[in-house]
Amino acid sequence: MHLSHSVRPLKDFNGQLAKNRAQKSMKLQANFLNHCLTFQEHTMREILVTIFFSIGMLTTFGQQGVPTVRPQNENVSVQNNNATIYRLFPTEHMKIFIKLNTRTGQMWLVQYDIEGSSRLETFLSLTPLVEKEDEANRRFTLYPTKNIYTFILLDQLDGRTWQVQWATEAEKRMLLRIN
DSSP, X not given: OHXXXXXXXXXXHHHHHHHHXXXXXXXXXXXXXXXXXXXXXXXXXXXXXXXXXXXXXXXXXXXXXXXXXXXXXXXXXXXXXXXXXXXXXXXXXXXXXXXXXXXXXXXXXXXOOSSSSSOEEEEEEOSOSSOGGGOOTTOEEEEEOSSTTEEEEEETTTOOEEEEEOOSSGGGOEEEEOO
């Protein structure tokens, strides 16, 4: 009996040990799950904060960063105080713009080049289309046509128009009065 009595506490000890191990395992699993949930909650919280912050930034600064689109044919008067004298108009050619003096109607071709070997600015039409006393900022503007080499030049004060033919070869450049 004495032997069986001494074995019994060993069984109880082993049972208690197994029970303790099971409890520790459950605690570890619970801690792990709590940690995972906390991590997921934390990550989810970061994601939501980032989303709301981004939306806030877009609504706050997005509207300020978008320029107001104005029609190119808006009325221009001689008393206009806007200091815009030159404007660049893109052509369908990837690297060529037309630079327009909006006071006189004079134009140049401007070509950019990343490597620098083909950068240039050359004349398109050097003849002023108004007298010095009739010059006004933003008086002239260009309108593209379906022909990539042709633009219409408009005098926004008196309505005169010209056909502008641009080309990289000087002999093919033209400015023809329409009306």
